[in-house]
Amino acid sequence: MSMEDYDFLFKIVLIGNAGVGKTCLVRRFTQGLFPPGQGATIGVDFMIKTVEINGEKVKLQIWDTAGQERFRSITQSYYRSANALILTYDITCEESFRCLPEWLREIEQYASNKVITVLVGNKIDLAERREVSQQRAEEFSEAQDMYYLETSAKESDNVEKLFLDLACRLIREARQNTLVNSVSSPLPGEGKSISYLTCCNFN
Numbered sequence: 516m517s518m519e520d521y522d523f524l525f526k527i528v529l530i531g532n533a534g535v536g537k538t539c540l541v542r543r544f545t546q547g548l549f550p551p552g553q554g555a556t557i558g559v560d561f562m563i564k565t566v567e568i569n570g571e572k573v574k575l576q577i578w579d580t581a582g583q584e585r586f587r588s589i590t591q592s593y594y595r596s597a598n599a600l601i602l603t604y605d606i607t608c609e610e611s612f613r614c615l616p617e618w619l620r621e622i623e624q625y626a627s628n629k630v631i632t633v634l635v636g637n638k639i640d641l642a643e644r645r646e647v648s649q650q651r652a653e654e655f656s657e658a659q660d661m662y663y664l665e666t667s668a669k670e671s672d673n674v675e676k677l678f679l680d681l682a683c684r685l686i687r688e689a690r691q692n693t694l695v696n697s698v699s700s701p702l703p704g705e706g707k708s709i710s711y712l713t714c715c716n717f718n
């Protein structure tokens with residue numbers, strides 16, 4: 516694919532315990548479906564989706580990692596070049612929430628210090644089985660300086676919003692970095708509309 520095919524390219528990596536719904540979130544966003552009987556991811560999977568945000572083509576490379584401990588050394592190698600991480604837990608599984616500090620240590624150790632991390636509580640369609648309150652998750656994410664969103668891959672709740680808000684945020688960061696890194700040279704896309712700022716809810 517030539518450079519002209521997109522204005523921005525971002526790498527997004529999903530991490531979190533096994534079974535929290537990472538693969539289902541990716542499949543919902545990239546293919547618009549909820550796969551029946553989704554098996555555990557082996558190692559790492561990769562999908563691409565190009566979205567258009569205020570007239571600009573944004574190519575998202577989405578890496579879906581295996582949550583199982585035995586794949587940890589493989590998945591760690593994908594953190595380094597990630598622009599964003601989607602750290603996922605399952606709102607019906609206390610254990611997946613309690614493991615978050617462990618995941619944050621992995622991020623600290625293996626990811627770039629510029630990485631944007633979003634905390635996602637998935638499976639909100641199973642509200643009657645909820646084990647982690649929204650307030651508790653919000654407090655945790657605030658303390659860790661992460662964005663927080665609750666989703667349902669099954670019902671398609673907030674899935675588009677998750678990826679599109681993240682893409683908006685990444686565009687904004689990319690522009691800011693360009694500004695810092697090359698103050699005297701013209702910005703890519705300078706003069707274009709900056710209305711994308713209004714679509715981004717991750718502030």
Ligand SMILES: Nc1nc2c(ncn2[C@@H]2O[C@H](COP(=O)(O)OP(=O)(O)OP(=O)(O)O)[C@@H](O)[C@H]2O)c(=O)[nH]1
Nearest residue numbers: 533534535536537538539555556582638667668669
């Ligand atoms: N009710 C409900 N079930 C979900 C949702 N998302 C995923 N699941 C189910 O949760 C199970 C695990 O989903 P996966 O997407 O394979 O989980 P994963 O995090 O990718 O798991 P690993 O690949 O092992 O790391 C499957 O049985 C899915 O059908 C959701 O939003 N709601």
